Amino acid sequence: MAAASRRAVLGGSLALLAGCGRGRKAGGGGGEAPRDDLGRLVRLEREPQRIVSLMPANTETLYALGAGPRLVGRDDFSDHPPEARALPSVGGLETINVERVLALTPDLVVCSEFGAQAVALERAGLTVWAGSAQSYDEVFAVTSALGRLVGRAAEAEAVGAALKREVGRVEGALGGRPPVRVYYEIDATPYTVGPRSFVGTLIAKAGGRNVVPEGLGDFPKIAPELVVSADPEVMVGLSLGEARARPGWGAIAAVRAGRVRQLTPEERTVITRPGPRLGEGLRILAEIVHPGALG
C-alpha cells in the first residue's frame, strides 16, 4: 500500500502544501477545469500533448483513457501497463528530479497531492494537477477529473461505467452468500486496513466482513489480541507459516482451516492500487474469500 503508507508518513506536510499551493490564473478555452486535491482549478490553454504522470494509479488511468501515447515520463513506481515501463522515470515520491521533468518539456504534470513535489514542480513553471484516489468512490471521481483534464471525458465515463459493471457482476455472483470474517494484513507490525479504506471496501464487496472495527482509521496498527478474539475465517496478506508462528494465532479458525493466503507482489499491487484495475483486485479477493463462487 505505497500510497497509504506515504499518506501516513507525509500527511503532516499536507496542510503546509495546501497553504503554499497557489491558484492558477484562469486561461482561455480548454473546456471545464477540474479541481485537484489541493483545491486548485487547473485550466489548460489546450489539450495536453506531453504528460508526465507521477502516481502509479493515475498512470494506469491515463492509459485506460487512451492518453497513453501522450505520456512522456513517469515515476519509479508506475509499472503498469507494461508500455509505461518504457517511459523515462524521473524519480520516486520524495526524490522527483525536477530538472529531468523540465527536460521532458511536459505541458501537464499529474502528481500526488502529498509531499512537496506539487509545489516544487509548479515553482519550476510547470502546469500541475495534484490528486489521487484514496478510497473506492474517489477512483471514479479521479478518473472523471483526469478525463476532463486530458480531453477524454467521454472515455472516462465509459471506463467508470465498465468498472461499475465489473464490480456488479462479482457482487451478483456472490449474492446471498453469508459474509465471511476476513483479516487483511498490510505488514507484520501488524498494520491492517479499516472498513472504510479502499481495500476495506473491496473486502466488503468480495463478500467479506472485516474483523477490524470502524473508527480506527484506514490503516490502524491492530492489537494482536483483537485478531485472536475476532477469530477471522480467512486471512490475507501473510503466509500460513507466519500466522502459525505468531503467539496464540494457531487457534484462529483461518489458521486451523489453512485459509491464510499470502499475496504475490503483483496481486498486492492490484488490490491496493485505487485505479482502473480495481475490478481485477476485487476478483482476486472474492476468489480468496469465497473460493469457486465466481465460476
Add this chain to the structure above:
Amino acid sequence: MAGALLALAVLLAVGLGTLRVPPAVTLAAIGKGLTGKAASLGALERIVWEVRLPRVVAGALVGASLGASGAATQGLFRNPLADPYLLGVASGAALGATAAGLVLGHGGGAEFGAGAFGPAFAFAGGLGAVLLTLAVARAGPRATNDSLVLAGVVVSSILTAATAYLVLRDGERLRAVVSWTLGNLALAGWAEARGLLPYALAGVATLFAQGRALDALQLGDDTAYTLGVRVRPTRLAVIAGASLATGAAIAHVGSVGFVGLIAPHVMRRLGAASHRPLIVASALGGGALLVLADLGARTLARPSELPVGVIMTLVGGPFFLWLLRRGRP
C-alpha cells in the same frame, strides 16, 4: 524496591489489555500455563497465556537488558548520556533488518516474529556495527573513551544514512521499518521470550561482574589502574555484555529508545550508588518501565496500538527533563 515495581508492572500489564479479561480468568490461565496444562485453555485464557503474558515477559527482558546496559555504559564512559546505542548497535541492527527485507523479499521470512530471519540479520548488523566501532577506534592499548564515542557516533551516522536510503527505495516497507525503529512488542511470544532470556541473563551477569571495576573507573582510568583494575579487559567486557544483551533485544522488538537512559538515572536517585546494585536495580526498573510503556501502547488507543517508543519518549522525555532540572544526583 525496583523488584516490587517490576512485579506490580507485570501484574497490571497481564491483567489489562485490549480485551477485558476478568482477574479470575487471568489467574486461572497463568495457573494452567505454569502447570503445563496449556492445551486445556479456554479462548480468553489462551489470550492471557499465549498473547499477553509472553509479551509482558519479553518486554521485561528487553527493558532489563537495556536498563542494565545503560547503567554499565554510563559508568564505563563516565557520561550520563551514554547507552549501547552510542556504539552503533541500534543503527547497525536497523540496517540489518532493512537488508533482510531486501535480501529475503516480502513474505520470505523477512518479517519479524518467531522463526523469521529478520532478527538474525538485525542481531548480526548490531554486533557488526559495534565491532566496526571498536576497530575504527583502534581498541588497542591507546583506545580512549573519547575515540570510542566519536567512532560510534560516526559509524551510527553512516549506517543510518544507508538504512534511510534503502528504506526510501522501497516505499512498501516504509511503514513497517519505521514502526520497527520505534519498538514493537506486538508479536512477541514465548519463542521470543525464550530467545531473549539467555542474552538478558548473560548480559546482566557480565555487567554485574564488572561492577567493582566500574566503581573504580569513576576515579579515572589511571587511578583505577593503580587500584588493580585492568582497564582494557573491563572496557571490552562491558561493551560485549551490553552489546549482546542490547543487540538481542533490538533484534526481537526493534530499537526501543530511552530505557537505557532513564532507568539508571531513576535508580541513582532512589539510592543505588555503586555499580553492582545500580546494574541490578536498573535491570529491574528498566523492565518495569518498558512493561508499563507497552501497557500504555496496548491500551491507550485500544483496539488499535500505539508505537511503544512513542509512549516511552512522550512520558520519559519530560520526566528526564524534570530530573535534569533537579540537578545532578
